[in-house]
Amino acid sequence: RKTYKLAVLPGDGIGKETVPEGLRVLDAAARRFGFDLELKHYDWSCETYAQTGKMMPDDGLDQLAQSDSVFLGAVGWPGVPDHVSLWGLLIPIRRGFDQYISLRPCKLMPGGRTPLANRGPEDIDFYVVRENTEGEYSSTGGRMFPGTDREFVTQDSVFTRVGVDRVMKYAFELAMTRPRRKLTSATKSNGITFTMPYWDERFAEMAKNYPGVTTDQFHIDILCAHFVQHPDWFDVVVGSNLFGDILSDLGPAVAGSIGIAPSANINPEKKFPSMFEPVHGSAPDIAGKWICNPIGQIWSGAMMLEHLGEKAAADCIVKAIETLLAEGGPRTRDMGGNAGTVDVGKALAEAV
Amino acid sequence: RKTYKLAVLPGDGIGKETVPEGLRVLDAAARRFGFDLELKHYDWSCETYAQTGKMMPDDGLDQLAQSDSVFLGAVGWPGVPDHVSLWGLLIPIRRGFDQYISLRPCKLMPGGRTPLANRGPEDIDFYVVRENTEGEYSSTGGRMFPGTDREFVTQDSVFTRVGVDRVMKYAFELAMTRPRRKLTSATKSNGITFTMPYWDERFAEMAKNYPGVTTDQFHIDILCAHFVQHPDWFDVVVGSNLFGDILSDLGPAVAGSIGIAPSANINPEKKFPSMFEPVHGSAPDIAGKWICNPIGQIWSGAMMLEHLGEKAAADCIVKAIETLLAEGGPRTRDMGGNAGTVDVGKALAEAV
Numbered sequence A, B: 001r002k003t004y005k006l007a008v009l010p011g012d013g014i015g016k017e018t019v020p021e022g023l024r025v026l027d028a029a030a031r032r033f034g035f036d037l038e039l040k041h042y043d044w045s046c047e048t049y050a051q052t053g054k055m056m057p058d059d060g061l062d063q064l065a066q067s068d069s070v071f072l073g074a075v076g077w078p079g080v081p082d083h084v085s086l087w088g089l090l091i092p093i094r095r096g097f098d099q100y101i102s103l104r105p106c107k108l109m110p111g112g113r114t115p116l117a118n119r120g121p122e123d124i125d126f127y128v129v130r131e132n133t134e135g136e137y138s139s140t141g142g143r144m145f146p147g148t149d150r151e152f153v154t155q156d157s158v159f160t161r162v163g164v165d166r167v168m169k170y171a172f173e174l175a176m177t178r179p180r181r182k183l184t185s186a187t188k189s190n191g192i193t194f195t196m197p198y199w200d201e202r203f204a205e206m207a208k209n210y211p212g213v214t215t216d217q218f219h220i221d222i223l224c225a226h227f228v229q230h231p232d233w234f235d236v237v238v239g240s241n242l243f244g245d246i247l248s249d250l251g252p253a254v255a256g257s258i259g260i261a262p263s264a265n266i267n268p269e270k271k272f273p274s275m276f277e278p279v280h281g282s283a284p285d286i287a288g289k290w291i292c293n294p295i296g297q298i299w300s301g302a303m304m305l306e307h308l309g310e311k312a313a314a315d316c317i318v319k320a321i322e323t324l325l326a327e328g329g330p331r332t333r334d335m336g337g338n339a340g341t342v343d344v345g346k347a348l349a350e351a352v
């Protein structure tokens, strides 16, 4: 009987409400599929920051490193600037644990509500694979001539062979597991003329190793347009840190799932723990009311189980979500119902 | 009686078919509203490149500088790489003439076809103002350790005080002319931590001069999602070169107008000519058949007249397009009809 060690970080706001429901469903899956979960709870958050001046202790990463996976709620709270909250907790985990893949399914669930006309679940079902450590999110740059008319600020985009090749490899491997075996690359080599042609060059090079995968590429501007006009064209889409960030919000928006979409920050070699979190944030406006939708958290739990090797359990959770949505199980307000957070969690745990 | 000098560049592919129709409608407007157009034709294109090895002559910009405006069709043809065609003609004009504003209306026309469910013309009617000379489209960067495992490529993003302030000023001024007086800034200061906080800083500073304008800002990822989910939130949106590029394709896609949308590259001080071109490209697949839709070109002509100071004539052309679309006038294939390019041009010229 396998045991997985989870570091549980509810974080801020509705994270404290969704994480318990995520755990409820994970627990049900563990019992049904015969594995154990060993939980360790961490209250690191903007409250911790208010008390200690730090989002997490200095040895925070060392503590988390003992776990197999990190199960995160949401980070951020009004009054605490992003460069403190996100750059004090979320980003250090992503980078410190070399979680170089951000993976997000963009999937119109049966009964889901896409803003697009005449689109069904068969039309919107793809993954966005985002590079999660380098690219446009660099730490080099600066300001000259501050406060004068000559003032300017620069920031480098940095694309390394190692960084580009490994995210592409992951994306090609993922495409190989999908029925359509199709991979789309997001580029902008017609405008951003150093880094993006390099991205294209490596994509073409990597494609040689995967003759079974159909490839294409679009500039990010028209690619965003295609997400809206032709979401059915896509199977797996790979993008840089920035382009992947944009596409992995636009994709769920198009699928009508932005409030329930999951996200995985993965270190594929499992040298470090990976981290699983819903796409939504801490939602200060509804926090504390126990009316938020826990499906994004629960779905993130499914992605975590898949990563840990419990594919059957993961599929079972996703199926339970699909069934609940399709058959009018309890719904929170954002989906037009009036169930509470706990009602949805319990219904899904039971279904599993 | 005023005379405007136009430099006419059909360019490649369907540009040769749309530009004559654009001119037909401009000519009708000139006769009705009492001004003259003095045309100078230039055949610079990928064909020129095939013959001369250059997209335009060395003194190309000097020649164009004699005109009040440049009326462009489309640039690009299979077999000629973008860095030759675009960077040999389109980009040098934008930069050489300091056309630091790219302006694109995102407007659902009456009878238009948005891919969104339950959205009417009252829901989608905004402008994207894009910085058009600096930012992420820089010319500094390079490659180290080529061909090795340590290979990396960098490219600077460069945001200057002059460059940022002037595009924001333009956007605020535009917002002042709109009934809702609302301006949204596209940022990503939570991830891109040198340049984007500077962008936010200047936006906040400029906003002080325009107390009558309501402002907000979103990170580009969620902003793209909002374009799909809440297009009615937007009035004027200002973005950097890259973010503006993305939003000004996504906006027309959401409005269902990507095939007919116009675009203006403006030097607001009129120190240099401005350039007007449709958003669509040269469409090699349908070029030469005279079935392409000339509305993007004609609408670009309207933007040109507005820039030249002929607002009544500009409004009249836009009205004619709206009426044709709403009342089932001749339509090209892309809009479900079977009219030719010339039929649409003639109908609009007549209406004007």
Ligand SMILES: CC(C)[C@H](C(=O)O)[C@@H](O)C(=O)O
Residues within 6 Å of the ligand: A190, A191, A221, B086, B245
């Ligand atoms: C052709 C290309 C460089 C260009 C850009 O990104 O500026 C295009 O997408 C546009 O918007 O006109």
Ligand SMILES: CC(C)[C@H](C(=O)O)[C@@H](O)C(=O)O
Residues within 6 Å of the ligand: A086, A245, B190, B191, B221
């Ligand atoms: C919080 C922020 C830095 C982040 C990002 O851009 O990576 C967010 O948008 C996300 O996608 O998790």
